[in-house]
Amino acid sequence: MTENSIKTSISMAHRLSVAPMMDWSDRHCRYFHRQMTRRAMLYTEMVTAAAILHGPKDRLLDFSAAEHPIALQIGGSDQRELAEATRIAGAWGYDEVNLNVGCPSDRVQSGCFGAVLMERPTLVAECVAAMIAEANVPVTVKCRIGVDEQDPETVLPDFLEKVSGAGVSHFIIHARKAWLKGLSPKENREIPPLNYDLVLRMKAAFPHLTICINGGVTSLTQAKTLLDQGLDGVMLGRAAYHDPASVLVGADALWGDASGVDAFGAVEAMRPYILDHIATGGRLHQITRHMLGLFTGRPGARGWRRVLSERANKPGAGLDVLDAALGELQAAATAA
Known part of the structure; x- marks a missing residue:
């Protein structure tokens, strides 16, 4: 370029x-x-x-x-x-x-x-x-x-x-x-x-x-x-x-770019970043506190927020907590 x-x-x-x-x-x-x-x-x-x-x-x-x-x-x-x-x-x-x-x-x-x-x-x-x-x-x-x-x-x-x-x-x-x-x-x-x-x-x-x-x-x-x-x-x-x-x-459609990920894709894309952060002494909640609103308005959003809010700040919290939060969304989708 x-x-x-x-x-x-x-x-x-x-x-x-x-x-x-x-x-x-x-x-x-x-x-x-x-x-x-x-x-x-x-x-x-x-x-x-x-x-x-x-x-x-x-x-x-x-x-x-x-x-x-x-x-x-x-x-x-x-x-x-x-x-x-x-x-x-x-x-x-x-x-x-x-x-x-x-x-x-x-x-x-x-x-x-x-x-x-x-x-x-x-x-x-x-x-x-x-x-x-x-x-x-x-x-x-x-x-x-x-x-x-x-x-x-x-x-x-x-x-x-x-x-x-x-x-x-x-x-x-x-x-x-x-x-x-x-x-x-x-x-x-x-x-x-x-x-x-x-x-x-x-x-x-x-x-x-x-x-x-x-x-x-x-x-x-x-x-x-x-x-x-x-x-x-x-x-x-x-x-x-x-x-x-x-x-x-x-949002990238404003530039004529139709590519991109959905909310679930964004979560998946964060996994390597989260692992690197934890490996260098960081805490899960330092990242996931910014992700609480990702599923606003969707079934299971309250469970997503609750799991991350209650568990992400605990010692040793890792991708298992993220998976548990995703599970709340999946459970809500199944119930619907």
């Missing part, structure tokens, strides 16, 4: 992506998701620039080659730290580095990064310029449409203009405001109303930019509708975690 074709493939991967989700989208989750879609872009949990500089780099940055295409999301607002973190991460071979300008948690507010940076577009522009100077892959931004009392109609276009002027051409926009005062992070994912129309208008106003949308997308049909309306990509969040088969099995 030529360099240009690789770049084209990575760019096309953004037609569908799985969001960075704290405590959820770790390397085991991403490997699991990759069994259902070969094409979608996968994002890491947010890692702060300071953690990359001073923390255990291997633990924070390692991933399996099978996870490509994969993006690293970094949090921070110190230009020097972000630049150095981007340089360090370059050795790991990520396909993209993304700056978090959307997380509304108290922790990121106190550290002056995440959604609070929507109030500081000039600082964001300076940060991404520093990152781009050290990056060997595209630097992108994930943001909100605004925060607190800001008027998104004014704030978002100004933000896009200033940050794109610093060299960013790809934005993932969570189509909700973030209320930094009065709402919890969970409430910020649900209560502020979605404004898809504003994001669509931003794509029309900035046709040269890659504009992807995030927030409230729960089906492939919904994702395709948004793509057909002219957006460059759709990012899935909680739906990809709680009901992965419904949005990831068959």
